[in-house]
Amino acid sequence: MAKAKIVKARLVANWTWNGVNEVCGICHVHLDGCPPEATAKFQTPGDDCPVVWGECKHAFHLTCITKWLGTQSDSQSCPMCRRRWEYSG
């Protein structure tokens, strides 16, 4: 049998979309995964990335919502429902 040598391997990742509720509306990564913000820095997938809820019951990664609120000068609104953003609990 001839020996085969792998010269090049291409890794293909598959993403699935299991309904909007499980995905952070801002970065579109699952809430149990890490937003690109975090992975770009020091975390590896699987590490815990904090998720926060608003009074309106919408959830986002902490880093994602903080960045969005930071760009809004006057009204601090939820990206999903545009209601005033208040951290829940």
Next chain:
Amino acid sequence: MSTPCKRRLLRDFKKMKTDPPQGISASPLNDNIMQWNAVIFGPDETPWEGGTFKLTITFTEEYPNKPPKVVFNTKMFHPNIYNDGGICLDILQNQWSPIYDVSAILASIQSLLTDPNPNSPANSEASRLYQENRKLYEKKVKEMVEKSWEEEEENADE
């Protein structure tokens, strides 16, 4: 380098490939993911039917926290589209939300074609005709659609 913005744009691209909205296509330039070309096809059974309208979308590193800049390259006749191709659409300005992606932006522009907002006119003639003389307005739109084919042919000759 991979930035949060670029990763988000890769996701947007993936979604455009796997689940594109009807009558819309878009993809980034080969060498620059911050710059996209898009085509919106005129919806059937409207005066826009048969038209192919080209747009360019330019993103900044602040996307999705800031909206991209979207302009038509095809000459348009529409109450909310400026002569230079700029679009007057609330979600691209003060009603922007970071939950929008390329597919949502283009779908909104597509529905703006057939459902203009007379309250924020960008083209006063189109706006006036739309409200006062719908027949002539639709005739002008159809003329524009035919012109978009000519542009297409000219570009093909180049």
